[in-house]
Amino acid sequence: MCRIGRLGVCQILVLALLVACAPAIQEATPTISVSSEVPTSACPRSTLPLPPASSYTPIDGTGAIAFSDDGLALLFPDTGKTTALHPRKTLGLVGVDWAFAWSPDATRIAFLYTDAKLAPCGYGYLMLADLQSGEVRPLVQTLERYSRPVWSPDGTWLAYTDQSGDLGIVHLGDGEVKVISKDALGAVAPGWVDGEHIAYVRAGSSEITHLVSQPLDGSSPSILLADTPGIREFVFSPDRRQLAYYGRTLNLADLHTKVAKNLGGDPSERLQWSPDGQYLLGRGGLSGVYLVGSNMARVKQLDLFGIPGTAQSWASDSRRFAVVLGADNSKHAAIGVYALDSHALKELPIEVQPPYELAWSTR
16 A cells, blocks of 8 residues: 655755655555644633624635735735735734635635634634625634634535534524534534535544534434544545545545545645545645545655645645745745646745645635
8 A cells, every 4th residue: 555655854945856756655654643632621711802893805816825924814826916804913813813714606714713822722713704895703703612614515604613512504694503413523624515414523432433424404414434543634525425534544435335445644634635626635744745646546745844734725726736835943934836737836925924824715
């Protein structure tokens, strides 16, 4: 089985040569992950105040990259222009913006506003930036440890889990909040099976977890994956036929045949399918950004070493992705755009501020 190799840290200057000439693919013993979950007992309750609504000039976000500057901002990579949407200093805010999620029509961005002093506990608020109205406002006014928000396919609902085990959905029309399950594994992001069903991770005994599909109408859930060791992240392919998930290793499951394939490798985070469903992008702990190819059989190391735990995100054309680049312990980091066809990395003259987040527009 071909698995992600663990390489030494390489300089970005030699990236193109390494990727074009000798992408590293080698056998390795799978690494058992250390859970990124922070026990509630280790997290003091935050006193972060509810941020007020704020406004900016409405803007077309087509082709933009949302990134963490002094709060949520947009970068237009073709021109280098940036626009602040939620400037913390100007607004007098003490939290940080992260976990950016574009709506399917690229007119809204959901994100988390979190107490910076309590990271990685992550107590905060679920927020929404509406690019058409020019408004940023809280969506859920309860201070909690939320997962990354996830949009429904039609952009009508946002789903999340929180540390208390709630699986919640927010209606973007009237703001209605519904809790449709109370047994979700805390702060592990859910995923939409389709417009009527949400998948979430349910804790079992010891390290065993189950992936459950919950209908929005409140009827009985069904089990998608049972008795699976330690699922901490999962993502459906665009056609909803395959499921990539990280338990103790990276796995790929066919949802029709129920056959799962172990791809091995390091602890994975920010798993993302390309919009055309041909590639799976992720970040493997210290081993950098990797791609799983269209045959889903080989994992290719790209040596894009940035700040541990930072984001990567696909462009809507499926031929490029953005990644946060920068040396460890750096106060500032840059945005790089990697082109699959040319194996070239272009570093943009834009500094990214902590918590080093980015997400490319869905259009």
